[in-house]
Amino acid sequence: MFSFSIPLGKLVRRVTRLRGGGSAFPGLVVEKIDPGFMQRTLSTLPHGVAVVSGTNGKTTTTKMVVELLESQGLKVFTNRTGSNFTRGVAAALLGEVDWRGRLDADIAVLELDEAHAVHFVNRVPPRYSLLLNVLRDQLDRFGEIDKTAQLLQQIADKTTGTVVLNREDPRVARIAETLHGPDVRYFGLDDSLLGTFPSDDELRAGPGSPAPATVPQRQTADVVLRRVGADDADFEYDGATVTTSMKLRGVYNIFNAAAALVLARSICGSGAATADHTALLNALSKVAPAFGRGESLVVDGLPLDLVLVKNPSGFRLGLKSFPSGGYATMIAINDNYADGRDMSWLWDVDFDSLRKDGVDQVSGSRAYDMALRLQYDDVAVRAVNTEIAPALATFIAGAKDKPKRVFCTYTAMLAIRRELSKITTVEVVS
Amino acid sequence: MTPGTSGSKGTIRVLQLYPRDMNIYGDWGNALVLQQRLKWHGYAPELLEYNPGDDFPDEVDLIVAGGGQDSGQLVIQDDLQMRADTLRGLAEDDAPMLVICGLYQLFGHFFKTRSGTVIPGIGILDVETHGTDERLIGNVKVTTPEFGEVLGYENHSGQTTLGPGVKPLGTVEKGTGNNSKDGHEGARYRNIVASYLHGSLLPKNPAIADFLIRNAVERKYGSFTPGEPDDHFAVLARDHAARRPR
Numbered sequence: 275m276f277s278f279s280i281p282l283g284k285l286v287r288r289v290t291r292l293r294g295g296g297s298a299f300p301g302l303v304v305e306k307i308d309p310g311f312m313q314r315t316l317s318t319l320p321h322g323v324a325v326v327s328g329t330n331g332k333t334t335t336t337k338m339v340v341e342l343l344e345s346q347g348l349k350v351f352t353n354r355t356g357s358n359f360t361r362g363v364a365a366a367l368l369g370e371v372d373w374r375g376r377l378d379a380d381i382a383v384l385e386l387d388e389a390h391a392v393h394f395v396n397r398v399p400p401r402y403s404l405l406l407n408v409l410r411d412q413l414d415r416f417g418e419i420d421k422t423a424q425l426l427q428q429i430a431d432k433t434t435g436t437v438v439l440n441r442e443d444p445r446v447a448r449i450a451e452t453l454h455g456p457d458v459r460y461f462g463l464d465d466s467l468l469g470t471f472p473s474d475d476e477l478r479a480g481p482g483s484p485a486p487a488t489v490p491q492r493q494t495a496d497v498v499l500r501r502v503g504a505d506d507a508d509f510e511y512d513g514a515t516v517t518t519s520m521k522l523r524g525v526y527n528i529f530n531a532a533a534a535l536v537l538a539r540s541i542c543g544s545g546a547a548t549a550d551h552t553a554l555l556n557a558l559s560k561v562a563p564a565f566g567r568g569e570s571l572v573v574d575g576l577p578l579d580l581v582l583v584k585n586p587s588g589f590r591l592g593l594k595s596f597p598s599g600g601y602a603t604m605i606a607i608n609d610n611y612a613d614g615r616d617m618s619w620l621w622d623v624d625f626d627s628l629r630k631d632g633v634d635q636v637s638g639s640r641a642y643d644m645a646l647r648l649q650y651d652d653v654a655v656r657a658v659n660t661e662i663a664p665a666l667a668t669f670i671a672g673a674k675d676k677p678k679r680v681f682c683t684y685t686a687m688l689a690i691r692r693e694l695s696k697i698t699t700v701e702v703v704s
Numbered sequence: 705m706t707p708g709t710s711g712s713k714g715t716i717r718v719l720q721l722y723p724r725d726m727n728i729y730g731d732w733g734n735a736l737v738l739q740q741r742l743k744w745h746g747y748a749p750e751l752l753e754y755n756p757g758d759d760f761p762d763e764v765d766l767i768v769a770g771g772g773q774d775s776g777q778l779v780i781q782d783d784l785q786m787r788a789d790t791l792r793g794l795a796e797d798d799a800p801m802l803v804i805c806g807l808y809q810l811f812g813h814f815f816k817t818r819s820g821t822v823i824p825g826i827g828i829l830d831v832e833t834h835g836t837d838e839r840l841i842g843n844v845k846v847t848t849p850e851f852g853e854v855l856g857y858e859n860h861s862g863q864t865t866l867g868p869g870v871k872p873l874g875t876v877e878k879g880t881g882n883n884s885k886d887g888h889e890g891a892r893y894r895n896i897v898a899s900y901l902h903g904s905l906l907p908k909n910p911a912i913a914d915f916l917i918r919n920a921v922e923r924k925y926g927s928f929t930p931g932e933p934d935d936h937f938a939v940l941a942r943d944h945a946a947r948r949p950r
Binding site for chain 1: 730731736740842859907937940945948
């Protein structure tokens with residue numbers, strides 16, 4: 275069927291690109307004139323659609339799933355530009371379809387923001403969904419974490435094939451109890467690693483506090499992360515434990531690698547052939563973090579790690595995953611919409627691990643909230659400057675002989691990357 | 705006068721009420737600030753927790769209670785009713801308390817949800833709360849007679865109306881506060897400070913923290929000798945917070 279909307283949409287896409295416009299606008303145009311475009315196009319894919327959602331780690335996990343599937347010879351369509359809402363998916367599709375509206379891919383793997391995912395799955399029921407976690411993230415946007423869990427529940431309800439759930443996040447694991455249609459598979463953690471992943475309910479609780487009463491019984495997981503080393507990790511599946519080198523850093527990223535493995539195994543096992551595990555592990559070991567998520571840059575010949583922090587669990591994990599010993603540390607906290615505007619979350623993070631070395635520089639629009647937070651954890655703060663550019667310059671000049679680490683919220687990270695691009699090579703995101 | 709740990713001017717027992725189920729918006733920050741400032745004032749803090757089903761501890765000097773989401777409120781609801789008399793006794797005996805958001809609502813007469821379900825409160829505060837479709841979110845600036853300018857962040861859809869038995873904490877300069885009509889925020893009764901504000905509330909409002917501490921110490925030991933906490937980051941954080949957009 276020839277549709278007028280696709281050539282028009284592609285034209286709008288070209289024109290907006292020439293004008294340097296936003297990535298989602300052409301999606302809006304095609305959605306308006308041809309509301310069935312997205313569903314029609316995606317329904318032709320032999321392996322259907324896989325949706326990745328949750329509050330933390332969507333971007334890196336989606337990237338992993340894509341690379342794992344590509345290692346199995348599948349052609350994958352994904353929304354790489356981070357337009358993780360329906361209109362963005364439509365816009366990304368426009369760039370990939372031919373003039374007749376055909377998409378040359380075996381499967382679509384889409385990262386979707388929790389709220390937008392619900393709109394999406396109502397129109398395009400996914401064959402697979404991977405639900406990562408429900409952490410206290412930008413609550414001022416969604417209201418409450420139980421509401422976020424309900425959004426994920428709706429994604430699971432609409433899934434026709436397999437739902438992959440985080441066994442260790444009670445709000446996510448509980449989703450299985452109400453599902454009837456789809457298969458459920460889990461990714462899990464070794465008991466020895468559970469302590470490094472405080473769930474939101476345990477966040478504030480002191481040592482020895484009993485767990486919340488409503489944790490569901492732990493199910494058998496398809497893939498279990500058994501151990502995380504400096505540059506390798508052990509995964510257990512099919513009754514055996516394998517060790518693989520990892521380019522990804524941070525325990526939470528590597529736990530999401532287990533999630534990506536379960537999804538890839540579900541997809542590849544559901545076709546005629548089963549997964550080629552040598553190729554899967556090889557691909558997994560090579561996955562690099564997504565833009566801004568634990569990037570390591572080089573400044574003055576020494577590493578400068580950017581650690582994106584956007585909620586208490588993420589910040590805690592960041593501090594645990596990247597010990598401060600020997601490093602110069604900077605923290606940059608903004609309170610723009612994309613960062614989360616309520617500063618309460620800083621009080622749910624323990625900063626004890628920074629006490630020994632202190633923090634060299636605190637910056638961002640809420641620098642003094644952060645400095646105050648550190649004061650109450652008896653962590654020394656050597657300098658505070660709300661302006662990020664001079665703060666970063668002072669930080670770098672003052673720690674020439676040390677590796678450096680910057681914990682930053684999303685918009686602070688964008689500002690820091692902009693500054694760093696003037697003095698070192700920073701990956702350009704398209 | 706009971707001596708505290710060696711070198712301190714006395715021990716103050718701070719009870720966190722339902723920290724496991726009602727802790728959603730950085731309420732730990734309030735407990736931490738009380739703990740640290742007690743030390744800075746020269747007193748020995750003893751931090752206690754009370755969760756549903758626990759034995760209620762003796763000799764509670766100060767209570768801090770937080771916000772929760774709907775599921776947390778359901779979990780604690782029955783237990784709170786069982787402890788209503790104990791808590792009322794402490795309140796009427798002028799024990800200082802900080803109650804934020806969810807427990808502010810449940811310290812009142814009731815919370816009526818949008819669907820009409822009435823969740824009974826414990827009626828220590830003469831307030832009632834009605835669930836609405838409107839979510840009140842953003843930075844808040846309040847002018848108060850007792851604590852000067854109070855800064856925080858609100859995020860609630862329940863709207864609270866004050867009865868004659870309480871006074872508002874203050875008048876809203878930026879934001880909404882208790883409800884979208886009356887222009888005031890929080891409630892004051894005896895030594896209870898009730899508020900919707902997170903941020904957390906106490907770090908950037910040390911005047912409220914010191915009010916709670918002073919009253920706890922005076923109630924227990926008769927007089928309070930303050931120390932000299934270093935509040936220069938708090939002053940600057942307040943200054944910057946006051947200039948952030950709604």
